[in-house]
Structure formats: structure tokens, C-alpha cells
Amino acid sequence: MRFIFKTDYDQDIRILKHSGYWWSYGVLLAVMLAAPYLLGSYLQSQLVFVFIYAIVGVALMILTGFTGQASLGHAAFLAIGAYTAGFMQSLGVPFIVYFPLAAILTGVVGALVGFPALRLHGIYLVIATIAFAFIVEEVLARWESVTHGNEGMRVRALDLLGMPVPRDSEAFYYLCLLVLVGAVLLALNLLRSPTGRAFVAIRDSETAGKSMGIDLAAYKVKSFAISAAITGLAGVLFAHKMTFISPEMFTLLLSIEFIMVIIIGGAFGVHGAIFGAIFIVMVDPFLTALKDDLPVLVASIGDSLGMSPEAAGQLREKLAKIGSAAGLKGAIYGLIIMMFILFEPYGLYGRWLKVKLFFQLFPLYKRATFKRQKTYVKSERNR
Amino acid sequence: MSFFTVDGISLQFGGLKAVDNVSFSVTKGEIFTIIGPNGAGKTSIFNLISRLYDPTSGRLFFEDRDITEVPPHQIAKLGIARTFQNIELFENASMLANLLVGRHCHATTGLWQEMLFLPGVRRAEKEHRRKVEEVIEFLDLQAYRDKLIAGLPYGVRKVIEVARALCSEPKLILLDEPSSGLNVEETDDMSFWIRDIRSELGITVLMVEHDMTLVNRVSDRVLALNYGKVLASGTPAEVQAHPDVIAAYLGA
Numbered sequence: 001m002r003f004i005f006k007t008d009y010d011q012d013i014r015i016l017k018h019s020g021y022w023w024s025y026g027v028l029l030a031v032m033l034a035a036p037y038l039l040g041s042y043l044q045s046q047l048v049f050v051f052i053y054a055i056v057g058v059a060l061m062i063l064t065g066f067t068g069q070a071s072l073g074h075a076a077f078l079a080i081g082a083y084t085a086g087f088m089q090s091l092g093v094p095f096i097v098y099f100p101l102a103a104i105l106t107g108v109v110g111a112l113v114g115f116p117a118l119r120l121h122g123i124y125l126v127i128a129t130i131a132f133a134f135i136v137e138e139v140l141a142r143w144e145s146v147t148h149g150n151e152g153m154r155v156r157a158l159d160l161l162g163m164p165v166p167r168d169s170e171a172f173y174y175l176c177l178l179v180l181v182g183a184v185l186l187a188l189n190l191l192r193s194p195t196g197r198a199f200v201a202i203r204d205s206e207t208a209g210k211s212m213g214i215d216l217a218a219y220k221v222k223s224f225a226i227s228a229a230i231t232g233l234a235g236v237l238f239a240h241k242m243t244f245i246s247p248e249m250f251t252l253l254l255s256i257e258f259i260m261v262i263i264i265g266g267a268f269g270v271h272g273a274i275f276g277a278i279f280i281v282m283v284d285p286f287l288t289a290l291k292d293d294l295p296v297l298v299a300s301i302g303d304s305l306g307m308s309p310e311a312a313g314q315l316r317e318k319l320a321k322i323g324s325a326a327g328l329k330g331a332i333y334g335l336i337i338m339m340f341i342l343f344e345p346y347g348l349y350g351r352w353l354k355v356k357l358f359f360q361l362f363p364l365y366k367r368a369t370f371k372r373q374k375t376y377v378k379s380e381r382n383r
Numbered sequence: 384m385s386f387f388t389v390d391g392i393s394l395q396f397g398g399l400k401a402v403d404n405v406s407f408s409v410t411k412g413e414i415f416t417i418i419g420p421n422g423a424g425k426t427s428i429f430n431l432i433s434r435l436y437d438p439t440s441g442r443l444f445f446e447d448r449d450i451t452e453v454p455p456h457q458i459a460k461l462g463i464a465r466t467f468q469n470i471e472l473f474e475n476a477s478m479l480a481n482l483l484v485g486r487h488c489h490a491t492t493g494l495w496q497e498m499l500f501l502p503g504v505r506r507a508e509k510e511h512r513r514k515v516e517e518v519i520e521f522l523d524l525q526a527y528r529d530k531l532i533a534g535l536p537y538g539v540r541k542v543i544e545v546a547r548a549l550c551s552e553p554k555l556i557l558l559d560e561p562s563s564g565l566n567v568e569e570t571d572d573m574s575f576w577i578r579d580i581r582s583e584l585g586i587t588v589l590m591v592e593h594d595m596t597l598v599n600r601v602s603d604r605v606l607a608l609n610y611g612k613v614l615a616s617g618t619p620a621e622v623q624a625h626p627d628v629i630a631a632y633l634g635a
Contacts, residue, residue: 193497208471213459213488
């Protein structure tokens with residue numbers, strides 16, 4: 001157990017609170033930098049998706065986790081970023097121009113979406129953002145002169161100052177990593193300054209925030225704009241990674257995946273976005289592997305337990321049939337999210353903190369430390 | 384003109400007159416208490432002053448300035464801070480973060496600066512922190528610095544709310560039932576702090592309170608309300624002896 005003796009205000013402002021963090025995050029960064037040379041191309045590609053999802057996760061964390069404004073429209077912001085990249089590239093605009101431009105454009109759109117949010121709360125805001133996402137999807141499908149409609153759009157390899165950066169290259173991996181680290185630092189910087197605290201204040205009590213001098217309208221719009229702009233950056237990377245974009249890639253389901261990233265990760269800290277992104281991206285290959293291998297595995301276990309070969313074969317076929325049933329992935333996603341909300345509302349990061357505390361306090365950990373209890377002190381809030 | 388004046392203010396919810404043509408003025412450096420039975424319109428007056436409600440008629444003046452039309456988020460900047468009857472702290476943040484939000488009206492740093500955490504932001508943060516530490520010391524809250532509000536007992540939260548209001552360095556502080564839900568000992572502490580706020584920090588106190596012992600102990604002047612109307616005003620003893628006030632509390 002580490003006790004920190006505070007002698008300086010800087011110790012509370014610092015991002016890495018003590019020397020232990022320098023070590024652990026240093027090692028993490030080193031591993032991430034070495035990963036392309038250690039992992040196969042498949043895992044490297046998966047990691048790029050983890051980074052892109054994590055960037056969106058950080059963006060959504062700022063809006064939903066910290067400001068408390070739920071959004072099911074982030075797929076639309078991603079789409080706007082992606083299409084900005086595709087369209088600008090076809091006009092011959094260089095990457096270093098359209099990359100920030102995509103952020104600015106999505107930021108402006110985000111601010112516009114933020115305005116109705118000033119009057120909407122909770123479920124109504126969710127519905128408004130869904131409506132926005134549908135509008136964007138429809139515009140992408142109809143505005144054929146720019147987006148090529150439902151045919152979709154090809155995005156050429158990224159060209160960074162004359163140096164081509166193909167989607168599978170190490171350079172692309174490092175670019176995504178850089179943008180993610182940048183987004184994380186930006187979020188952490190906001191959190192330790194007045195703007196971030198104003199966001200948290202809006203989440204917890206709008207009335208109190210208002211009387212402490214927080215201009216609710218301005219800060220909600222700011223939060224939407226920042227969140228959208230970061231998502232726009234992720235959109236550009238997404239477009240270059242996919243090399244082909246079409247409206248049906250940016251549906252409500254993608255927005256739901258993004259919300260799942262922060263719920264499963266733990267919607268109370270930037271770590272949560274990263275944990276959630278790893279989970280969401282990796283659950284897909286895991287399910288695929290399970291679908292292929294599980295029937296064979298179960299059948300061979302049955303075989304060794306003395307099942308007749310015909311019965312084992314039947315069992316294998318049955319499992320394979322269930323495994324390839326349509327909608328299974330969605331059902332499993334739904335089950336996972338329900339389990340998290342029921343049993344671990346603080347998400348993977350919350351679980352991580354609990355495990356960490358267990359080892360820090362070992363052998364003095366008390367079982368009731370994190371026992372969840374209903375609180376009966378409740379006051380009526382006037383929003 | 385005086386420090387703070389409420390001039391003929393009314394607030395109407397449909398047919399209900401929550402506040403009916405109330406006027407009073409507070410002089411600098413006094414402790415002014417509003418009393419009255421439940422539903423008399425005390426908290427409504429506070430909500431009018433902090434501009435959460437728009438008055439139906441009447442005006443509010445603070446330091447010779449008409450604040451009737453000022454948007455709610457600029458009230459703190461003018462030097463009026465408040466606490467809430469049912470505690471409106473930011474539950475899922477540490478006490479330190481809560482108090483730093485109290486400094487929000489003095490924030491000078493811009494969004495871009497903050498995203499990059501330029502040296503100016505760090506300087507401003509330390510300055511805010513220094514001010515917050517003064518308040519922490521003043522109200523003896525050192526033990527709770529990094530604790531989440533959600534895990535703190537009610538009595539402590541009540542004090543933290545006062546601390547948050549003090550962090551904005553107000554000239555006038557509105558305390559909405561500072562002793563509600565506190566035990567005898569905590570109410571005692573609160574009465575000392577209210578007097579210290581006035582005498583050591585020089586902040587004028589406007590307070591809504593039910594606990595008459597506390598009212599008698601700290602207030603310079605008292606205003607009694609019932610059904611939105613002023614019944615009586617004057618020193619605590621005068622108001623308590625007033626026949627209308629006795630009738631309102633005990634029934635006539």
C-alpha cells in the first residue's frame with residue numbers, strides 16, 4: 001500500500017500521480033509501440049480498430065460520462081468525419097488539411113445538435129440524437145454528388161506529406177495510436193480544469209451548476225462540439241482503415257456499440273473508454289472462434305465421455321446450427337450489456353480498480369468494501 | 384441606496400401567488416433571516432434572487448444595480464452565492480472538485496488553453512486551489528478533501544455546501560435552511576460559522592431558517608412571511624411578539 005504525502009498543489013494537478021504510474025504507463029506505451037513488430041498483421045489490424053473505437057469512446061465519455069448527456073448519434077458524427085475524408089481526398093486536398101477540417105466540421109455539426117439538447121433530458125435527448133443519426137444516414141444516401149449514395153465511396157490510401165500510409169502499415173497503426181493518446185490527454189486536461197469540472201457539475205446538478213455561475217447552454221454546446229470533433233477525427237481514420245464507406249455502415253447499431261464501449265468499460269473515467277473498446281472489438285473474433293471451434297470441442301468431449309459417434313455428430317451439427325443462427329451476435333451483445341448493468345455497473349474499469357485494491361490491501365481486504373446498497377436518502381430535484 | 388433591496392416582488396404560479404408584493408432591504412454586514420410556516424414562499428424568494436425564477440412583477444437591486452434581468456449564471460459573478468434546502472452538491476465528485484466548481488465564476492482560462500493545459504491554466508488552478516484551501520481551513524473540512532460526496536454524512540454535506548458558496552468569494556450569501564437535518568451539536572457549530580462568515584469574512588448573510596434558537600442567536604433582523612405576504616419585520620424579539628406572527632404559527 002502506497003501512502004502519498006502531499007506537500008504541493010501540483011501533486012493533485014498532475015496526470016501521473018506518483019512514480020508508480022510512470023512505470024506502468026511507460027511499460028504500456030513501450031508495449032504499444034513495439035506491438036506491430038510482435039504481433040501478426042491480423043492482431044495489429046484489430047488493435048487499430050481498438051484505437052478507433054477508443055477514440056470514439058473517449059469522445060462519448062466526455063459527453064455522456066462527464067456531462068451526462070446521452071447520445072445515440074455518434075455513428076453519424078463518425079460518418080461525417082469519414083465522408084469529409086473521402087470527399088476531400090477525391091478533390092485532392094492533402095491529409096494534413098482535411099484531418100483537422102473533419103474535426104472542425106463535425107464539431108460545428110455537434111454544436112448544432114447540442115442546441116436542442118439544452119431543452120431535452122434523458123430519454124428525450126437520446127431520441128433526438130437517434131433522429132439526428134437517421135437524418136445524417138438519409139442525407140448520405142441521397143446526396144449522391146458528394147457521397148455517391150448507397151453505392152458507397154472508395155477511399156484511397158492515406159497520403160501523409162507525400163508518404164503513402166497504407167491501411168495495414170505500421171505507420172497507420174502509429175498514427176491511430178498518436179490520435180488516441182492525444183484524445184486521452186485532451187480529455188484529462190479538460191477534467192483538471194474549470195471546463196471539465198463544469199461538465200461534471202452539469203451531470204450531477206444543473207440547478208447548483210447554474211447558481212455557481214455555469215452557463216448551462218454554453219457548456220452543453222461545448223461538450224457536444226468537443227465530443228463530435230474527436231469522433232470526426234476517428235471517422236477519418238475509420239474511412240482510411242475501411243477503404244470503402246457507405247451509408248449502411250453508420251447505422252444505429254454502430255451508435256449502440258459506441259454506447260456499449262463506455263457502459264462496459266465503465267462510464268466514470270477515461271480508462272473505461274479504452275477497456276470498453278478492447279472488449280467490444282475483441283468480442284467479435286472471440287465469438288467467431290467460438291462458433292467454429294465450440295461444436296467440435298463439445299463433440300470430442302462427448303466422444304471421450306463414451307457418447308456414440310452418431311450422437312456426437314448430431315450434437316456437433318446442432319451446436320454448429322445454433323452458432324450460425326442469424327442474430328446470435330446481437331443476442332449475445334444484449335446479454336453481455338444486461339449482465340454488466342446488473343452485476344457490474346462500474347464496468348470493466350470498476351472491476352479493475354476493485355481487483356487492484358484487493359491486492360493493495362492484501363490480506364486486509366474486507367468483502368463488504370464495495371457492497372452495493374440502496375440509499376434511501378433521496379431528494380426531489382428541480383432541474 | 385442600500386446594499387441589497389427587494390422591491391415589491393411577486394411570483395405567481397397560475398392562480399397561486401407564491402410571493403405577493405414582498406419588499407425588504409438588507410444592509411451590508413448584517414445577518415437577515417426570513418422565517419415563516421411551510422409554503423410561505425421563503426425558498427421562492429431565494430429562487431427569485433438567484434434568478435432561477437422570473438418574478439411576475441417587482442425588481443431586485445444589488446449594490447445599486449438592477450439584477451432583475453441578469454441571467455442566473457451571472458449572479459454568482461456579481462457576488463451572490465447560495466446553498467440549497469435539499470443539498471445540491473455534485474454527488475459523484477470529490478469535495479475538492481465541488482469546491483473548485485464554486486470558483487467557476489472566477490475562471491479566466493479559455494477552452495483551448497485548458498485542452499492543452501498551458502502554463503497559464505496551471506497557474507490559475509493553483510490560485511483557485513489556494514483560495515479553496517482557505518475555505519477548507521475556515522470550515523474545518525480538511526478530513527474530507529478527496530472524499531466523494533456520495534459517501535459523506537448529511538451534516539458534513541451541509542457544511543460543504545456552505546463551503547462551496549464561500550469559494551466564490553461572495554458579498555452576499557443566501558443560506559437556505561442551514562440547520563435543517565442537523566443535530567443540536569451541528570446546529571451549534573453552524574451558528575458559530577454563520578457569525579464567523581459575517582465577522583471574519585465580512586460577508587452579508589441572508590438566511591431562511593426554521594430553528595428559532597438559531598434565528599435568535601445569530602440574526603440582526605428578521606422578516607416573517609405567510610402565504611407569500613410580509614407579516615412583520617424587525618429584531619427577532621419584535622417579530623416573535625408580533626400578533627400576526629403568533630397567529631400564523633399557532634393558529635388564531
